[in-house]
Amino acid sequence: xxxxxxxxxxxxxxxxxxxxxxxxxxxxxxxxxxxxxxxxxxxxxxxxxxxxxxxxxxxxxxxxxxxxxxxxxxxxxxxxxxxxxxxxxxxxxxxxxxxxxxxxxxxxxxxxxxxxxxxxxxxxxxxxxxxxxxxxxxxxxxxxxxxxxxxxxxxxxxxxxxxxxxxxxxxxxxxxxxxxxxxxxxxxxxxxxxxxxxxxxxxxxxxxxxxxxxxxxxxxxxxxxxxxxxxxxxxxxxxxxxxxxxxxxxxxxxxxxxxxxxxxxxxxxxxxxxxxxxxxxxxxxxxxxxxxxxxxxxxxxxxxxxxxxxxxxxxxxxxxxxxxxxxxxxxxxxxxxxxxxxxxxxxxxxxxxxxxxxxxxxxxxxxxxxxxxxxxxxxxxxxxxxxxxxxxxxxxxxxxxx
Numbered sequence: 001x002x003x004x005x006x007x008x009x010x011x012x013x014x015x016x017x018x019x020x021x022x023x024x025x026x027x028x029x030x031x032x033x034x035x036x037x038x039x040x041x042x043x044x045x046x047x048x049x050x051x052x053x054x055x056x057x058x059x060x061x062x063x064x065x066x067x068x069x070x071x072x073x074x075x076x077x078x079x080x081x082x083x084x085x086x087x088x089x090x091x092x093x094x095x096x097x098x099x100x101x102x103x104x105x106x107x108x109x110x111x112x113x114x115x116x117x118x119x120x121x122x123x124x125x126x127x128x129x130x131x132x133x134x135x136x137x138x139x140x141x142x143x144x145x146x147x148x149x150x151x152x153x154x155x156x157x158x159x160x161x162x163x164x165x166x167x168x169x170x171x172x173x174x175x176x177x178x179x180x181x182x183x184x185x186x187x188x189x190x191x192x193x194x195x196x197x198x199x200x201x202x203x204x205x206x207x208x209x210x211x212x213x214x215x216x217x218x219x220x221x222x223x224x225x226x227x228x229x230x231x232x233x234x235x236x237x238x239x240x241x242x243x244x245x246x247x248x249x250x251x252x253x254x255x256x257x258x259x260x261x262x263x264x265x266x267x268x269x270x271x272x273x274x275x276x277x278x279x280x281x282x283x284x285x286x287x288x289x290x291x292x293x294x295x296x297x298x299x300x301x302x303x304x305x306x307x308x309x310x311x312x313x314x315x316x317x318x319x320x321x322x323x324x325x326x327x328x329x330x331x332x333x334x335x336x337x338x339x340x341x342x343x344x345x346x347x348x349x350x351x352x353x354x355x356x357x358x359x360x361x362x363x364x365x366x367x368x369x370x371x372x373x374x375x376x377x378x379x380x381x382x383x384x385x386x387x388x389x390x391x392x393x394x395x396x397x398x399x400x401x402x
Contacts, residue, residue: 028128029066029095035059035121035132047135048119052171053109058086060123061100062130064093070125073101077136079117080108109146111138113173113201140201143241144172145179148213150235154310155251155291157343159224162250168237169213170199179239183218185231185250194218196237228253228289230312251291251310253343258285259292259313261340261348269355270327278323278352282340284313292342294321299336301328302354306338327356 034043036059042048050056058075069092077084086103093099101123111117117138122131151165164183170176176199184191196214231252236245262281270276284290292311296304303326313319323338333355340347 028068028071028124028130029064030062030093030123030130031065032061032063032098033123033130033132034061036061042134043132045134047137049137049139050107052107052111052138052140055104055106058103058105058121059100060103060121061098062123064095064097064099066093067095068093068125068128071123072125073103073121073123075103075105075119075121077105077107077117077119079115079136080111084108107138109140109171110169111140113138113140140171140173142172142174143176144170145176145199145237145239145242145244146171147235147237147244147246150233150246150248152233152248152250153344154249155253155293155343156222157253158222158226158228160222162220162222162233164218164220164233164235165215166194166218166235166237167213167215168196168199170201172242173201174241175200176239176242179214179237181216181218181235181237183220183233183235185220185222185233187231188223188226190220190222192218192220222252226252228291230291251312253289253291259283259290259340259342259347260285261350263350263352266351267333267353267355268325269357270325272327272329272331272356272358275324275326276354278325280321280323280338280340280350281318282311282313282321282347283318284315286315288315289313290315290342292340292347295339295341296323297337297339299334301330301332301334301356302326302336303328304336304338323352325352325354327354331356331358 034041036042037048037056039057060073070090071093072088072090074085074087076086084105084107086105088101088103117136119134119136120131121133122129124130146169148167148169149165152162156162166181166183168179168181179196179199180193181196182191182193194216196216198210199214200210200212202212229252231250233248233250234245235247236243238244260283262283263279265278268276268278280294282292290313292313294306294309294311296306298304305324307322307324311319311321325336333353335351335353337349337351339349
């Protein structure tokens with residue numbers, strides 16, 4: 001009995017200690033704690049409503065009953081698959097002062113309408129805080145169609161096909177019936193429509209077509225007489241209740257094209273950590289404009305980039321492309337290449353090299369310049385001395401008579 005009494009006493013003490021810890025964790029000295037969301041006072045409310053994808057302003061007003069440093073205000077949502085949070089920088093509160101802090105919390109637009117979420121609004125430090133919580137109903141708009149992606153080649157030749165992979169998703173709360181997608185290049189007068197069927201708000205089964213997303217490939221035939229240049233591809237998704245659109249830039253190359261890639265310097269000395277530039281000259285000797293894709297290849301101990309990935313060169317003209325190479329920590333000679341393609345075909349692969357050295361290449365050049373300058377001055381002084389030196393007097397001997 002005595003041991004049982006001791007055990008009960010210990011358990012009671014632990015419970016009291018835990019309760020004291022919990023109480024201290026929420027013991028920030030603030031009063032008149034009010035929360036407003038979108039301008040409306042929600043203090044004391046239990047359930048809040050917000051729209052998917054919406055950014056909600058949260059205003060917190062409170063009176064400080066003590067002086068505390070490193071205070072932060074935070075609003076966050078639990079129940080979503082990733083963090084949804086907004087917070088202020090740390091600040092100091094002073095006893096007897098009223099504070100008003102504002103946060104902007106961005107809600108996700110791809111929420112599951114069947115899931116429950118909780119919004120927490122907190123002011124405090126790591127250990128002491130004041131917090132309010134609300135059940136949050138994140139509601140989707142009724143009809144909202146979204147183009148998740150449009151994948152296609154960045155360049156295409158005249159007379160060939162352009163394949164466009166389109167993915168749609170229903171971001172609304174109601175079913176989207178009879179959804180269509182139209183892809184077109186207005187400047188060329190080409191257009192194609194595809195039927196995406198019905199899209200439900202959420203996937204309703206695994207073995208049927210009641211899904212919230214759909215994918216189709218739309219093929220546009222590029223006219224063989226299309227002029228080379230850059231065009232705008234327009235993709236529109238719509239049904240009777242919702243519509244959305246997006247655009248992409250497509251480069252079209254003509255059929256007649258004679259190209260070459262030239263470079264004057266193929267190897268350079270680069271200081272470790274410094275950057276040198278190589279010039280590539282893309283020559284288009286054809287009668288039509290050329291669209292070129294410049295592809296830098298990765299190389300050991302080097303970081304290789306180009307100023308322009310897509311280059312347009314008019315007919316019977318050329319253009320210089322800058323290749324930037326940054327040397328790494330390891331010294332030695334490293335080889336790399338830059339490929340230039342047109343209409344998906346390789347025009348030329350330029351082989352380049354970089355000799356990475358320690359120290360500054362510029363300082364070595366300066367030293368060499370100084371040495372050459374000193375030698376030049378010495379030679380100049382010697383030349384001046386020789387030119388200004390008086391010739392030795394020649395002793396003349398008269399005739400002698402005996």
